[in-house]
């Protein structure tokens with residue numbers, strides 16, 4: 001004769017989900033008590049819904065890397081607060097929206113980089129000279145440029161809150177004059 005189960009003693013999936021939810025909530029509360037944040041101080045992209053939106057739209061649905069023109073990239077300079085902020089280094093575009101204080105139009109000290117590829121300034125530090133605000137690397141020491149750009153690209157790739165978005169189609173420079181040399185740029189202590 002089959003035994004009738006007492007419905008109260010059945011441990012269902014729903015109970016399990018509720019249990020997990022309880023543990024999670026307790027964990028968040030404890031974190032809040034100890035760290036003042038509900039995520040044990042973690043603020044990286046893996047808790048950022050915008051990051052997952054990007055991953056779903058551009059990596060899961062369409063597998064193609066986004067290709068920007070310079071005009072398209074220019075929209076992402078932080079002025080339109082509905083759009084993310086993008087910075088391009090040597091043609092690789094990064095989402096730096098988390099750094100709105102740094103790149104945003106309201107007194108961001110590196111606002112010039114937002115919506116642009118000013119790789120030349122990443123190399124020579126010539127923030128004060130607008131003619132240097134370009135991706136044009138001609139005339140720079142090639143080895144120095146390669147090392148510095150490589151290191152900035154690495155910095156953005158490894159940054160916990162930033163992520164790579166796509167590539168910039170760099171216009172042809174064949175008929176453009178080579179920018180003047182600039183020797184009095186800011187020097188990063190680490191280089």
Ligand code: HEM
Pocket residue numbers: 096099102109110113121122123124125126185186187188189
């Ligand atoms: C070649 C020269 C330089 C370049 C290309 C450069 C570029 C940058 C960039 C892109 C950031 C933002 C990084 C991020 O998004 O996390 C940054 C941050 C920062 N840089 Fe520079 N930098 C240069 C020189 C300097 C110098 C000489 C100083 C010192 C006066 C300096 C002080 C800072 C500080 C304090 C930050 C932290 C962010 C902030 O508080 O705004 N940088 N730099």
Ligand SMILES: *[C@@H]1O[C@H](CO)[C@@H](O)[C@H](O)[C@H]1NC(C)=O
Pocket residue numbers: 074075076077078079105115
């Ligand atoms: C940002 O880009 C938009 C569109 O290109 C432009 O109208 C606006 O003036 C720019 N804002 C700043 C602060 O650079």
Ligand SMILES: *[C@@H]1O[C@H](CO)[C@@H](O)[C@H](O)[C@H]1NC(C)=O
Pocket residue numbers: 090091145146147149150153
């Ligand atoms: C920069 O871009 C050029 C052209 O695409 C490439 O040859 C060079 O290796 C790149 N440098 C770095 C540091 O990514």
